[in-house]
Amino acid sequence: MSKFELNRRSLLKSSAAGLLGLSAAGLPRLASAAGLTVGIVYVGPRDDFGWNQAHAVAAAALKEVPGVTVVEEENVPETIAVQKSMESMINLDGAGLIFATSFGYYKPFVLDLAAKYPDVQFRHAAPLWTDADPKNAGSYFGYLDQAHYVDGVAAGLSTTTNKLGFVAAKPIGTVLRNINSFLLGARKVNPDVTLQVIFTGEWSMPVREAEAANALVDAGCDVLTCHVDGPKVVIETAESRGIKCCGHNASQAPLAPKGFITGAEYKWATIYKMFANDLAEGKTLPNFTGGGFDVDFVQSTPYGAGATEAAIAAADAARADVKAGKPIFTGPINKQDGTPLLGAGESLDNYDPSLDQTDYLIEGVIGSIT
Amino acid sequence: MVDVTKADRLAAGQGNALAETLDRFRRSSEFVIMPILALIVSGLLFSVFLLALGKSPADFFSLVWRGGFGTSFSWQNTLVRSSPLIFTALCVAIPARLGLVIIGGEGALVLGGFAAAAIAIPMIPWAPALLLLPVMALAAMIAGGIWIGLVGALRHYRGVNETIASLLLFYIAVSILNFFVEGALRDPSDPNKPSTMPIGRDNMIGAIPGTDVHWGLVFGILLCAALYLLMNRTTFGFAARITGGNLRAAQAQGLPVGRLMVISCAIAGACAGLAGFFEVTAIHGKANASLIAGYGFTGILVSFLARHNPLVIVPVAIFLGGIAASGGLVQRRMDLPDATVLVLQGLIFVVLLVSETFYGRLPFFRPRGDL
Numbered sequence: 001m002s003k004f005e006l007n008r009r010s011l012l013k014s015s016a017a018g019l020l021g022l023s024a025a026g027l028p029r030l031a032s033a034a035g036l037t038v039g040i041v042y043v044g045p046r047d048d049f050g051w052n053q054a055h056a057v058a059a060a061a062l063k064e065v066p067g068v069t070v071v072e073e074e075n076v077p078e079t080i081a082v083q084k085s086m087e088s089m090i091n092l093d094g095a096g097l098i099f100a101t102s103f104g105y106y107k108p109f110v111l112d113l114a115a116k117y118p119d120v121q122f123r124h125a126a127p128l129w130t131d132a133d134p135k136n137a138g139s140y141f142g143y144l145d146q147a148h149y150v151d152g153v154a155a156g157l158s159t160t161t162n163k164l165g166f167v168a169a170k171p172i173g174t175v176l177r178n179i180n181s182f183l184l185g186a187r188k189v190n191p192d193v194t195l196q197v198i199f200t201g202e203w204s205m206p207v208r209e210a211e212a213a214n215a216l217v218d219a220g221c222d223v224l225t226c227h228v229d230g231p232k233v234v235i236e237t238a239e240s241r242g243i244k245c246c247g248h249n250a251s252q253a254p255l256a257p258k259g260f261i262t263g264a265e266y267k268w269a270t271i272y273k274m275f276a277n278d279l280a281e282g283k284t285l286p287n288f289t290g291g292g293f294d295v296d297f298v299q300s301t302p303y304g305a306g307a308t309e310a311a312i313a314a315a316d317a318a319r320a321d322v323k324a325g326k327p328i329f330t331g332p333i334n335k336q337d338g339t340p341l342l343g344a345g346e347s348l349d350n351y352d353p354s355l356d357q358t359d360y361l362i363e364g365v366i367g368s369i370t
Numbered sequence: 371m372v373d374v375t376k377a378d379r380l381a382a383g384q385g386n387a388l389a390e391t392l393d394r395f396r397r398s399s400e401f402v403i404m405p406i407l408a409l410i411v412s413g414l415l416f417s418v419f420l421l422a423l424g425k426s427p428a429d430f431f432s433l434v435w436r437g438g439f440g441t442s443f444s445w446q447n448t449l450v451r452s453s454p455l456i457f458t459a460l461c462v463a464i465p466a467r468l469g470l471v472i473i474g475g476e477g478a479l480v481l482g483g484f485a486a487a488a489i490a491i492p493m494i495p496w497a498p499a500l501l502l503l504p505v506m507a508l509a510a511m512i513a514g515g516i517w518i519g520l521v522g523a524l525r526h527y528r529g530v531n532e533t534i535a536s537l538l539l540f541y542i543a544v545s546i547l548n549f550f551v552e553g554a555l556r557d558p559s560d561p562n563k564p565s566t567m568p569i570g571r572d573n574m575i576g577a578i579p580g581t582d583v584h585w586g587l588v589f590g591i592l593l594c595a596a597l598y599l600l601m602n603r604t605t606f607g608f609a610a611r612i613t614g615g616n617l618r619a620a621q622a623q624g625l626p627v628g629r630l631m632v633i634s635c636a637i638a639g640a641c642a643g644l645a646g647f648f649e650v651t652a653i654h655g656k657a658n659a660s661l662i663a664g665y666g667f668t669g670i671l672v673s674f675l676a677r678h679n680p681l682v683i684v685p686v687a688i689f690l691g692g693i694a695a696s697g698g699l700v701q702r703r704m705d706l707p708d709a710t711v712l713v714l715q716g717l718i719f720v721v722l723l724v725s726e727t728f729y730g731r732l733p734f735f736r737p738r739g740d741l
Contacts, residue, residue: 045708071702075709079663080653084447085698091443092436092699104563104660108653 039089043102050230053250058268078104138287145181146292147264151246152185154315165216167226197367213237260304334363400735408725437696452691456590457645458669466678469614474536475642476666477543478514482643485513487657514643515636522635526628565658586648598680
């Protein structure tokens with residue numbers, strides 16, 4: 001886990017002391033032999049083929065851990081409802097560890113409850129924790145762009161038109177980073193490809209996602225991928241239009257029995273089990289946890305029928321490279337407007353903090369942030 | 371009506387005061403017994419639904435009790451959830467007395483919350499909370515009032531269906547919120563969830579001492595009482611109810627029907643706007659898409675269940691708040707989907723509407739001349 005420690009340092013280098021996660025709160029009251037109850041809150045349905053499902057799959061894995069009881073609640077909106085749901089898990093179910101899995105849960109709800117219940121551990125699935133926040137709260141995150149990079153490699157070898165399509169939700173840092181990494185993967189094996197992006201403006205807007213996917217196919221794209229909460233619509237549209245696709249967040253392989261290549265998936269189970277074990281052993285949980293393939297926080301969906309042998313071989317190799325720490329962002333890379341991002345021979349570490357602040361698309365991406 | 375029966379009885383020589391009181395009590399008990407019967411029937415129907423899923427109704431109802439009302443935490447959970455429902459139900463109930471079906475209270479809530487947060491931005495650096503909060507509340511009421519008042523005006527002056535108009539205006543309200551929150555008024559420090567600048571902890575409305583429940587609940591109850599008096603004890607309310615009873619008759623009487631409609635709708639919108647104000651000042655501390663949480667739509671259910679009576683809205687809102695509060699526990703303990711409590715809510719709604727058709731038809735509640 002040395003790499004993983006390094007990540008945390010580079011992510012929040014200004015707060016190195018806080019990163020050691022020396023919690024003043026002591027051990028959760030339920031970490032004893034009596035067993036641990038873990039509460040997990042989802043913003044949408046657990047079977048959305050996307051973000052929530054990725055967490056629910058991990059919750060199911062966590063249930064297998066002896067001594068751990070998991071209580072789950074789905075479709076909890078980012079209102080007082082989530083605060084009360086979490087509180088209910090603490091008061092009525094005796095939860096000692098809470099996973100809040102939606103972005104808007106953090107402020108003010110997780111922060112308020114962490115202050116109110118210092119004996120309960122709260123962890124939130126986005127890199128938001130700072131050392132000004134309560135020590136019994138924290139963030140965990142997977143660097144999914146690494147898996148999108150691998151997807152890109154497979155996609156670059158799967159296109160015949162050299163046009164790839166990306167349906168994106170909002171032009172924020174994480175999404176832009178995934179888009180850039182996907183194209184870098186594709187260009188690594190096929191320098192001629194371009195990537196056309198359409199932003200829908202919402203995390204979940206199935207009608208617009210379908211329109212965007214169809215528009216991309218009409219424009220000649222023959223491999224689609226996406227970054228929206230539930231990729232179901234995009235994947236199904238790609239399949240029905242007879243083209244190939246790569247997944248996002250969870251496994252969408254069953255939705256595209258013909259054209260599915262592979263997908264970028266979170267592997268939250270690694271984190272959930274790690275935290276549960278840490279608590280059982282009386283260890284203090286880290287306040288900030290993040291990583292990619294190297295720490296098994298992200299994974300590639302098993303190859304589908306759309307993956308050719310060449311694509312599989314190249315993607316496997318790319319995954320091994322990333323896992324070994326080989327940089328995805330290797331120059332020369334220009335931004336969309338032609339200004340250089342990296343010169344020849346320059347590269348960015350896969351956990352370089354500047355990548356968290358991505359506010360640009362790279363050259364080769366067609367489509368505008370604004 | 372009472373006078374007529376009294377006269378009848380006097381004529382029949384049966385002016386026994388005790389019997390008369392009992393008779394009155396029996397007849398007015400219709401409005402209590404019928405909803406309770408409806409609740410029991412919907413509970414039975416829902417039990418059939420649960421048995422079909424292979425789940426125990428007894429477990430379900432005991433969990434609803436525990437999650438909604440069984441512990442002091444559960445009560446607070448329930449009350450916190452019922453607070454916005456009281457305001458949004460009033461947004462339906464007041465126009466309903468004029469015969470208007472307004473379903474777009476959510477839009478007034480969203481705009482009210484947004485207006486409150488927006489007007490606070492330039493004031494935060496210098497204004498004390500005691501000045502800031504009333505100004506925010508006023509802005510929320512004005513924004514909500516204009517929004518639903520517009521619906522009343524469209525209805526009266528242009529004959530636009532108020533139900534559809536209010537619903538469509540909800541979508542416009544959401545677009546207005548998103549336009550500003552993702553644009554000019556966006557807080558740059560929150561890159562992933564577009565929001566206005568936070569109003570700051572010091573300016574937020576706290577909880578009622580000893581509880582987690584914010585003051586919105588108390589204001590909501592007071593507002594219900596005030597609007598009950600307005601609709602039942604003033605000439606304004608009387609005129610409004612006549613308009614609801616028979617529009618043409620009201621016009622023939624020379625009542626200012628248009629003004630009544632617009633004012634009632636504006637009052638209604640102001641109530642929903644206040645719901646938005648409390649969401650911003652007691653819960654979120656800023657305006658963002660989380661304001662669109664469906665309170666305005668649940669409020670429709672509350673108002674109909676309360677038969678548009680502002681005083682009954684409070685217990686009904688608490689009842690539905692309790693069901694919502696217990697939803698999570700039911701989901702967790704019984705492994706039922708979250709929509710389960712929605713099925714229960716829907717059943718209650720339908721059965722109650724059906725029960726309405728029985729009013730005045732059951733012999734037990736009829737006046738008995740031959741007592």
